[in-house]
Amino acid sequence: MSPLLTARDLTKTFGVQPALRGVDLDLHEGEIVAVRGRSGCGKSTLLHCLSGIIRPDGGQVHFHGERIDDTTEAYRSELRRTRFGVLLQHGHLISELTSAENVALPLMLGGGSRRAALAAAATWLGRLGVAEAAEQTPGQLSGGQLQRVALARAMVTQPAVLFADEPTGALDSLAGELVMKLLSRVAREHGTAVVVVTHDATIAAYAEREIVLRDGEVDPTGLGVAVGVGA
């Protein structure tokens, strides 16, 4: 089966600092892949290039066989609203809206009725165990609740790919475990492929496989650091 999402020879430089130096990645339908590495290794930049948040300087990204890295920002935004879900470390919910409205927003932006969107939001909040937070605004929620609401917002459109950047980075271990359990469960139930960026091996262990980046390149050893030998 051909991959759902492919990246070939991705490069990206910020100023004079190369962040990606020829990264390849294949993501198949429904699989969970972790991207791991030390801070500054380029893992978030890779996720941003894959999800179309930024454009790579070189290389190509294909989704369902179609090249997407050279498309317009408007097209890539549309992809992120309809086919991709994005979950960031701090949720990034809109503070003036309730949880239900935050989750319903992607559907309403896509032209869905407010009533149908809020009904779908209620279903997702219930599935992720935060139904009681529906009428609360983000400022009233705990970190774990915030991330579960953000996960509901990312999944409400039933995306083909969920991109998660350090999704548990701001949570304690039990709240993080709950978010990862729910994330992997709902992704599997919906056949959603997941790219999860993390520095944490216990979070990467929810994935079926991982790639490790070192200095902007895939490290085939998986060690993420150069092995210097004293002898």
Next chain:
Amino acid sequence: MHGYELKHAYDQRLPRAKPLAFGQVYSTLGRLERDGLVTQSGQDQAGGPERTSFAITGDGRAALETWLSDVEAPAPYVTSALLSKVVVALLVADTARATAYLSAQQQAHTGRMRELTRLKSEQDLTVGDLIAVDYALTHLDADLRWLQTALHRVADLHREVHHEPTSDRP
């Protein structure tokens, strides 16, 4: 409670601990009785072989309290085979050999962490199971973190020896 029930309770409450043989249960009960920490409290023969029930004594309860109050001494020496292999691989082997070993070790650790995480995601895990899996996962994660730090330090040493610029190490 008789020996069979004790063994069953051990297996249920400490499901991933070191396996406990029946013979070990009965020999331990014998020693505890000899030392006055448990006493025979009755005989039971419900359609099977006769079983002796035991009850904890006052001295036994005091010994239990003492045991629970004793802090486990942190291991004074690091005797892990993993440590020895990593250090020897880094110091003695050539780069390719050391990298191959470390990479395989890393994969074995992450593979085991994936297995345990899958187990942890199962719905019907008991709390005892979860606590045991957390313990195993945390230790595997600690091994991986230590491995990364050790690699980083050796990389620094290598650069130092070869008069290359070192990274910002603490």
